[in-house]
Each structure stands twice: as structure tokens, then as C-alpha cells.
Amino acid sequence: KIAQESATARKRWKLAKELVLRKLNVRTERFRRAYSQIDKERALQLDKDKLTLSGIVSRAAENRPQRPMLEVAFKGLTLSIGKKKLLQCVTGKLSPGRITAIMGPSGAGKTTFLNAVLGKTSGYKKDGLVLVNGKSGSMQSYKKIIGFVPQDDIVHGNLTVEENLWFSGCCRLSKSMSKADKVLILERVIGSLGLQEIRNSLVGTVEKRGISGGQRKRVNVGIEMVMEPSLLILDEPTTGLDSASSQQLLRALRHEASQGVNVCAVIHQPSYTLFNMFDDFVLLARGGLIAYHGPISEVENYFSGLGIKVPDRENPPDYYIDILEGIAKTKMRGHATPKHLPLLWILHNGYEVPEDMQKDLEEINMMHELYTVGSITRELSSVEQTKSKDSVHQNVSQRNDLLNRKTPGVLAQYRYYLGRVAKQRLREATQQAVDYLILCIAGICIGTITKVNDDTLGAASYGYTIIAVSLLCQLAALRSFSPERLQYWRERESGMSSVAYFLARDTIDHFNTVVKPIVFLSTFYFFNNPRSTLRDNYLVLLALVYCVTGIGYTLAIWFELGLAQL
Ligand SMILES: Nc1ncnc2c1ncn2[C@@H]1O[C@H](COP(=O)(O)OP(=O)(O)O)[C@@H](O)[C@H]1O
Numbered sequence: 001k002i003a004q005e006s007a008t009a010r011k012r013w014k015l016a017k018e019l020v021l022r023k024l025n026v027r028t029e030r031f032r033r034a035y036s037q038i039d040k041e042r043a044l045q046l047d048k049d050k051l052t053l054s055g056i057v058s059r060a061a062e063n064r065p066q067r068p069m070l071e072v073a074f075k076g077l078t079l080s081i082g083k084k085k086l087l088q089c090v091t092g093k094l095s096p097g098r099i100t101a102i103m104g105p106s107g108a109g110k111t112t113f114l115n116a117v118l119g120k121t122s123g124y125k126k127d128g129l130v131l132v133n134g135k136s137g138s139m140q141s142y143k144k145i146i147g148f149v150p151q152d153d154i155v156h157g158n159l160t161v162e163e164n165l166w167f168s169g170c171c172r173l174s175k176s177m178s179k180a181d182k183v184l185i186l187e188r189v190i191g192s193l194g195l196q197e198i199r200n201s202l203v204g205t206v207e208k209r210g211i212s213g214g215q216r217k218r219v220n221v222g223i224e225m226v227m228e229p230s231l232l233i234l235d236e237p238t239t240g241l242d243s244a245s246s247q248q249l250l251r252a253l254r255h256e257a258s259q260g261v262n263v264c265a266v267i268h269q270p271s272y273t274l275f276n277m278f279d280d281f282v283l284l285a286r287g288g289l290i291a292y293h294g295p296i297s298e299v300e301n302y303f304s305g306l307g308i309k310v311p312d313r314e315n316p317p318d319y320y321i322d323i324l325e326g327i328a329k330t331k332m333r334g335h336a337t338p339k340h341l342p343l344l345w346i347l348h349n350g351y352e353v354p355e356d357m358q359k360d361l362e363e364i365n366m367m368h369e370l371y372t373v374g375s376i377t378r379e380l381s382s383v384e385q386t387k388s389k390d391s392v393h394q395n396v397s398q399r400n401d402l403l404n405r406k407t408p409g410v411l412a413q414y415r416y417y418l419g420r421v422a423k424q425r426l427r428e429a430t431q432q433a434v435d436y437l438i439l440c441i442a443g444i445c446i447g448t449i450t451k452v453n454d455d456t457l458g459a460a461s462y463g464y465t466i467i468a469v470s471l472l473c474q475l476a477a478l479r480s481f482s483p484e485r486l487q488y489w490r491e492r493e494s495g496m497s498s499v500a501y502f503l504a505r506d507t508i509d510h511f512n513t514v515v516k517p518i519v520f521l522s523t524f525y526f527f528n529n530p531r532s533t534l535r536d537n538y539l540v541l542l543a544l545v546y547c548v549t550g551i552g553y554t555l556a557i558w559f560e561l562g563l564a565q566l
Pocket residue numbers: 081086104105106107108109110111112113123
């Protein structure tokens with residue numbers, strides 16, 4: 001009751017609740033150590049100031065080791081498919097320790113831009129350069145320290161929140177890291193994403209509801225945060241979240257950035273507060289053209305220099321997108337129209353004007369004053385740039401070994417996978433029981449309708465047995481891989497081992513291969529009473545189930561679930 005009235009009491013009540021939750025949770029010495037470390041960190045932070053944004057940023061100076069830094073720069077990057085250009089003349093860079101917001105109308109090429117950052121450009125025709133830490137090289141070779149949060153929540157529904165995060169951390173953190181440190185990282189992520197209260201709840205699926213949509217979204221982000229990435233890329237992480245959850249998520253991202261992580265997120269319609277929590281802003285116009293790429297603090301300056309003033313009670317980013325889309329009308333300086341914005345940005349920075357824009361250039365040629373708007377900020381920022389560049393490159397040369405992180409090998413991952421798959425299987429126990437029940441019933445039916453006599457020696461009963469057991473085991477084998485395709489792809493993209501995954505699933509399924517013939521024979525042998533021995537029957541059926549499971553795997557891996565069943 002008191003907590004409802006006073007803010008400090010509320011804070012204390014929250015802390016007390018958390019402590020109780022933890023008491024239930026402290027299982028091992030490691031967790032206790034992690035908690036005491038986190039408490040120390042929190043006390044330090046409270047000392048510094050009362051949970052303001054600048055307070056979180058200032059914590060960067062703490063003694064915690066910084067991550068290796070990854071800077072991504074583009075020079076005249078153009079991606080196209082056939083004649084269609086998806087990204088054009090992208091020049092700029094994403095710096096470590098900063099959060100970049102990418103915005104633009106839908107279909108502008110934001111996801112394509114992220115793919116370019118990730119180095120997934122294999123399907124496109126590519127011009128221009130992508131530089132990583134000042135060197136041209138493939139982003140894919142840094143895959144183990146890049147976290148990509150996909151737009152859809154691809155999480156394991158039948159694992160708890162904590163298990164989801166823990167698994168990702170185990171398989172993707174450096175193998176030389178001690179378990180205690182991994183626990184500490186896990187606890188930090190759970191704390192900063194506010195998942196403490198639901199850490200032991202099953203995530204759930206569309207059919208079987210678990211945690212709420214917003215919470216699931218945060219788990220989706222957490223999966224990438226626990227592997228301590230140097231570059232964190234998020235596709236619409238705040239879509240569908242309420243304002244409070246979005247801010248919490250951004251605070252967690254800010255915290256990451258304070259450790260030198262390069263964060264880059266596509267967002268839609270951020271609130272004004274949320275927008276100001278970002279450092280840099282990339283505005284994409286249709287056709288993958290950059291209309292602005294620079295610090296948030298200078299956006300309004302730049303656009304007002306072009307004669308675009310944000311009206312009162314309008315959110316700047318939304319207004320700029322409306323202008324780009326031609327929904328909001330404004331009078332710009334000179335003869336420029338909104339469609340010239342990308343060109344103006346190119347001129348502003350003194351980049352080379354591509355050929356197909358030369359015509360537009362003539363239209364707006366009279367506005368010389370625009371170029372001078374740019375040159376001032378450019379000079380300023382070039383000083384800053386060299387400064388930050390130096391620090392980045394210094395950092396890189398010191399920690400080059402950290403850039404190629406050694407994650408656990410196939411064997412270690414196999415162990416982690418084995419534990420996970422076993423857990424998942426136990427939670428699907430009813431499904432398993434139903435499978436066995438159907439086999440029993442099939443055994444009874446086939447056993448009673450076919451008769452063993454001297455002429456046929458019971459050939460018909462074996463014919464039916466092969467059909468029934470093959471079909472039933474095949475369907476079960478399909479279920480082994482198909483429903484987890486998306487999760488599998490996500491894990492594979494992030495550098496986890498496919499071999500370990502397959503072997504772990506296969507190992508657990510061997511239990512079924514051994515048990516299923518017994519289940520079937522337990523009724524069939526009794527009702528049919530064939531002349532061959534039980535042992536021979538078992539061995540033949542075991543071979544059958546083994547083969548059929550293999551075929552089931554192949555089909556499940558190559559085809560969609562529906563097609564595979566067919
Ligand atoms: N693989 C592709 N083949 C053809 N067109 C594509 C491909 N990927 C994206 N596009 C097109 O590029 C444009 C930008 O797409 P996208 O980057 O997904 O936009 P958004 O900004 O909404 O994320 C869209 O018009 C889309 O149709």
C-alpha cells in the first residue's frame with residue numbers, strides 16, 4: 001500500500017521482490033558470485049547518480065574489460081538485382097560505441113542495408129567497398145562476434161527464457177571463458193532486459209501461449225546479447241512494444257554501446273524520447289538512397305538549412321519520412337523538391353554525383369548557398385573523425401586476437417545440444433506417449449486381422465506391419481527436424497555447428513529407434529503369434545525403423561513439412 005504512494009518505497013519494494021526471486025533461484029556458488037558482482041555494479045551506479053541516461057553512459061569508464069571494436073564503413077556501395085537498384089551510393093560509417101537508428105519508408109531498403117552491413121550480399125550485384133576497421137574484407141569472417149536480431153522472434157518455444165539465453169551463451173562465447181563468467185554475463189543480460197521475473201517461464205509458441213509478445217521480443221534480443229557481440233544489428237526490435245518496454249530495451253542497448261559495441265537498429269515511429277536515445281541517424285529514401293547519415297543532434301540543423309522546419313508537435317523523424325514520401329508538403333529553398341533530398345545529401349558531403357542524377361543536378365544548380373551549409377559541419381566532423389579513427393585502429397591492433405574468437409568445438413557443442421534436445425523431448429512427453437499408443441493399437445489390429453497358416457506363413461501380417469510401422473515412424477522422424485527449421489537457420493548463421501546439432505538430435509532419436517519395435521511387438525506378437533522368435537522379429541523391425549528414420553530425416557531436411565509428409 002505504501003509502495004503505491006511513494007516512489008522510493010516503490011523502488012525498495014521492487015528490490016525486495018527481486019531479492020526474494022533470487023533466493024529461490026540461487027542454485028550454485030556461481031550464481032551467488034554473479035549476483036554479488038551485479039549488486040556491486042548496481043551500487044556503484046546508484047552512487048554515481050540515480051539511474052539517468054548519462055549515468056549509464058558514464059559507467060563505461062568502469063574497470064570491466066571493453067569489447068574488441070568493429071567499425072563498418074561504406075564507400076559508394078551500390079547493390080542491385082538485375083536492373084533494379086536496392087541500395088545506391090551508400091557512403092558513411094557505423095562507429096563502435098554508438099547506436100545508429102535506421103529509418104525510412106517501408107520498401108526503402110532498410111533490411112537490404114542491414115544485409116549489406118552483415119556481409120550477406122551474395123545474391124546481389126555489388127559495387128563499391130565495405131571496409132571493416134579500415135580494411136576491406138569479408139564481414140562473414142567476423143561472424144562469431146556479430147549479433148543479428150531478426151525481425152521475427154525466432155526462439156525455442158519449449159525452453160524457458162533462461163535456457164534459451166544460456167544455450168546461446170554457452171555455444172557462442174569464447175571457449176576459454178570460465179563458467180562463472182558466463183553466468184555473470186547471463187545474469188547481466190537478464191537484469192538489463194528486465195527478464196528477472198519470467199526467467200523460468202516457458203517461452204511458448206503460437207499454439208501454446210507462454211510469455212507475452214513484448215517479453216518474447218526481449219528474449220530475442222537477449223539471445224544475441226549474451227554472446228558479447230562487437231557489432232549488434234537489430235531489425236525492428238521495438239515494433240509492437242509499448243513505450244516503456246522500448247525504452248528499457250534501448251537502455252539495455254545503450255549499456256552495450258557503452259562497452260564499445262557498434263549497435264545498429266531499424267526502427268519505426270520512435271517516440272521523441274526514444275529517438276533521442278540514439279546517437280546516429282540514417283534516413284533512407286526509396287531506392288536505397290541516403291537522405292541523411294550523421295549524428296542525431298545535427299539532423300534538425302541540416303534539414304532546417306534546406307528550409308525544412310519541423311512543425312510544433314511533430315516528431316522530427318516521422319516528419320522527415322512524410323516529406324520523403326510526399327505526404328507532408330513543405331517549401332524548400334531554391335528549386336529543390338523532396339525527391340532531391342538524396343542528391344542534396346551527396347552534394348552536402350562532396351561525394352561524387354552518380355550519372356543518373358546529373359539531370360537533377362542541373363535542375364537545382366542555382367542553389368550555391370546549400371553547399372556552404374555543409375562545409376562547416378564537415379570540417380568539424382572531420383577533426384572528430386580522425387580522432388575516433390585513431391582510437392579505433394589502436395584498439396584493433398591491440399586486440400586483433402580477440403576479433404577471431406574461438407568458440408567451443410563440435411564435441412563441446414554436441415554436449416550442449418544433447419542436453420537441450422533431451423529437455424525439449426521430455427517436455428513433449430505427451431506427444432511421445434501418443435506415438436507409442438498408436439503403435440500399440442496398430443499392433444493389435446494387424447495381429448488380429450491376419451492369420452498365420454501353413455500356406456502363407458503369415459506373409460500378409462508382415463506386409464501390413466511394414467506399411468504401418470514405416471508410416472508411423474516416418475512421420476515421427478519428420479517432426480524431429482521440420483518444426484525447428486527457422487531456429488536452426490538462425491543458429492547456423494551465427495556460426496554454430498550443424499554437425500553437432502544433427503548428431504545430438506540423432507542420438508536422442510536412437511532411443512525411439514530402439515523402443516518403438518518393442519512397443520509394436522508387445523501387442524503384435526501376442527495377438528498374431530507368429531512362428532519366428534521374438535528376437536528375430538525385433539531385429540528385423542529395428543532395422544526397418546532405423547532405415548525409415550533416415551529417410552524421414554532426409555525428407556525433413558530437404559522439403560517443407562507439408563511436402564515432406566506428402
Ligand atoms: N532479393 C530481392 N529480389 C528482388 N527485390 C528485392 C529483394 N530484396 C529486396 N527487394 C526489394 O528491395 C526493396 C527494399 O526492400 P527491403 O530492404 O526489404 O525494404 P525495407 O526498407 O522495408 O526493409 C523492396 O522494394 C523489395 O521489393
